[in-house]
Every structure is written in C-alpha cells, then in structure tokens.
Amino acid sequence: MQMHGRMARVPVTARQKFSEAAYFYNGMLPHRTNPVVFPYYLSAFVSALRSVTYYLQKQYAHDKRFTAWYAQKQEAMKADPVLKMLHEKRNTALHVEPFDLCFKQGWKMPDRYGGVITTTFLAVREEAEPNGRVRTFLQVEKDGPEEEVETQISWHFTDDDPADVMQHCYEGLQKMDAILKELPALGLEQE
Secondary structure (H helix, E strand, O other): OOOOOOOOOOOOOHHHHHHHHHHHHHHHHHHOOOOOOHHHHHHHHHHHHHHHHHHHHHHHOOOHHHHHHHHHHHHHHHHOHHHHHHHHHHHHHHHOOOOOOEEEEEEOOOHHHOOOOOOOOEEEEEEEOOOOOEEEEEEEOOOOOEEEEOEEEEEEOOOOOOOOHHHHHHHHHHHHHHHHHOHHHHOOOOO
C-alpha cells in the first residue's frame, strides 16, 4: 500500500524562519567537536538567519507601517558588524564557495588534577570517529592508564577573530529576535 499527500509549506513566516535558524544553532552545540557535521549546521544556520528578513519583507511589504520602519532597520542591519558578517558568510556559501573556518582545539583537564599535572610523562592522543567526532585521550605516567578527556574545539571565521563562531551566531539570533519583537508596536502581528 502506498499513500500520497502534500505537506504544508513550512516555514511560511519570518518568526518560523527564525525558529528554523534557532534549530540549526542548537544543532551546532552538540556537534562542536565534529569537524564534519558542525559546518553543515553552521551553513544551514546562516542561510536560515538571512532568510528571516526575506520572509519578513514577503509578509509585510504591502503594509505602509512596515515599509518605513523596515527601511531604517535595513540600514541598521547593514551597519551592524555581526549581522553584516553573517550575511556575507551566507552569500559566500550560497553564491561563491564554502567559507573557511578556523579552529582552536584542546582538551579539558580532568578536575582531579586541580588545574596542574606534575609528571615526567604526558601523552595526548586524538582520534576521529568515522562520523567525524573527535575524541581525545590522556595518559599521565608511562605505565598509567589512558583515559578519555573532553575535547574542546572553538570555531572562528578568521585566525585572528577572538570570538567563537557560536558567539557570533548567538548575537545574530538575539539581534534578529529583537527586530521581530518590534512588530507588535507597529501594529503588525508576529505569526
């Protein structure tokens, strides 16, 4: 037996598109130590976040209250360094080529060492699982057991950017959410 049907078109509102961006942001969190999967979520995030304003325009372009307000918002978004950067990353990924990501990788010291390991032998081994997840193992003392420690990876858009990609994305979400929250004051309902 086979069934046929048609799904509802989703997302259809700017708020729903914002929720899609938040979904992909939340998807990045558990995959921070996966250099294969993390960029997929990041790419989807920047695309969804950028689409919020497209959906906003489609929803309200017919309303004069929106038109005047949105012209000012567009100028503010163009001047905002985080929104501008995320917009550029989306355009690069969509129209040119994948954008580069830089990373800093390390591991979290186990609490039992109190922040200091005093030893004559320390070995750190990393391995990548077939799914891309990076795991880190630590061995203290030559005859000591090898133990898995928490891998830490921070992603950056440039080598010299002190802010993590996740911070930029979170700020982008906050700023877009603030824009959407202004709609009721204009007499426009968020759907």
